[in-house]
Amino acid sequence: MILTLAMRNLIHDRIRLIVTLVGILFSIVLVAVQLGVYLGAKKMIVDMIDNARGELWITTFGAKSFEEGGLILTPRERHAALATPGVNAVIPLVVSFAEWRKPGGGSTNSVLVGTNPEDGGLAPWGISGADAALMAAPDAVLVDKSYLRDLGIDGIGDTAQVEQGRVRVRGLTEGIRSFTMAPYIFTTANRARALLGMPGENSTFFLVQLQPGADIEGVRRDLKSRLTGTEVLTKPEFRDRSLDQWLYSTGAGVALIGGAILGLIVGVVIVAQTLYSSTKDHLNEFATLRALGSSSSYIIKVILVQAAMSGVIGYVLGMAIAMVVVAFSGHTALPIIMTPGLAVFLFAITLGMCAVSAVSAIVKVTKIDPAMVFSR
């Protein structure tokens, strides 16, 4: 009967129900979009690190992120790393911001990623209709489809200038987005050095692959002692450092999470207000229930079920709209991500939000004097 009473109380006043649902829906969409953008940004920031095959990253001291590593690791340091027990391979990566001059005029910032796919370290993924070996072709670069317009080109075969050299687009990737809004341009390590005008074989990072069974902490200690002036980071450490640089130091992450919290607060206020007024309207009925001998917990359950029902309906509607927004964002520079984990989290916080909203109504109802049934 608790379910029946709660449901009837809800649908008794349809206008109020609509206001409640709009409040929850608005809140859910806002929180879903904010957290979805946050997840999307996070994915973009760490995608390169996650897709690289290697247990340890050797970086210049103080390298803040994948995009800001400098170009000062020398072949001598690479050989020292290779000589460390437990190390199987040390793969050089060249990464730097570079100016992309559009064929039609103008220029834009890009991130040049020099990597040799045959090394088995970092290779571009999501290449449509071909593989990373395309990069071996003369002047070849690979770019992501979503940045064609930003780069001022139409597709494969187009040419442009990167820093000091001419390049030709030999392949297109799909789904490799950049949080910095500077598109990733894939090429070989040597061509990257040449384009950047860097002599010799300096690198930005060394990706270290360990021998099977090697103790990762032990190898790291060894590498640190051999390579002064560098840092040796595990994959999770490098991820955290990149996230810290782009999401937290820039304030972008705080803004997104702040927006999500704001959405929650708006939801709590709207739901609390409507639940409270609904409870006030049904106060005489709750007093009757109390006079009939119901416990406080029975009445509290009615209010909580009412709140939960609003939450579930609002969640379903809110998620439907959020999924449409997610679908539309798929081809933009900042895709919104909706994961099963985020969907479950949103459901939990919706119920939590409704439970918090019910507090004022519960306080009101626990102060009911059942004797008021005689004064009507």
Add this chain to the structure above:
Amino acid sequence: MSTGSVLEAANIVKELGQGAAMVRALKGVSLSLNAGELTLLNGPSGSGKTTLLSILGCILTPTDGEVTIAGESLKGLGPEDLASLRRRHVGFIFQSYNLFPTLTAMENVLLALDVRGMKSQEARVKADMALREVGLGHRLNNYPRTMSGGEQQRVAVARALSGAPSVILADEPTAALDSENGQAVMALLAQIAKDKSRAVLAVTHDPRTHPYADRIVAIEDGRIVGDKRCNEARVNITKYDKTRKRKVHV
């Protein structure tokens, strides 16, 4: 007629308000309700009827004195314990019916049983029986707004009856009804009161209800001023009203 006391109130004092605004609503009321009896509680406005009803119904606790219902004392009980006593021993009928407008007649009765912890099929059977007992077998799925005042009050009677309480307390059960429906509800209460396991107390101003009573208790200024069996009631009520210089229709 009666088979023993199911509710005992001894020297009940009830003070309402505080300080200078404090009012002594009941000034040492003693009353026992016997199973198998319909007792009417009469008195003018402000005489303490509703306060007494609230205390007998375990809604309020007395400032002084003791109430025992089905052998259980109210002394020292908190709000939740009082609710538990009401659940187990008291059925209420209200002047304005106090039905849940969003629930059908059946659901209104089921809700009272659900509060008592009775679930599903057993509750459904009991609610059905109670509604049929008050002549509403054909209105089970009707909402209160589609029923007449008399029918709504009969749903309230079924709701009070369904939990098989030791005491049924009715607050002006006929006040919102026309004469015909009022008579029907009183006849129903008189019939319910014949059950030897329960007592029925009705607060009423309506003299047309007197013929249904087994006993009439009069209260004034927080004191019991008359308490007679029905064959004596007419005399005593007359006497009572003479002191107030009123015409009496009995």
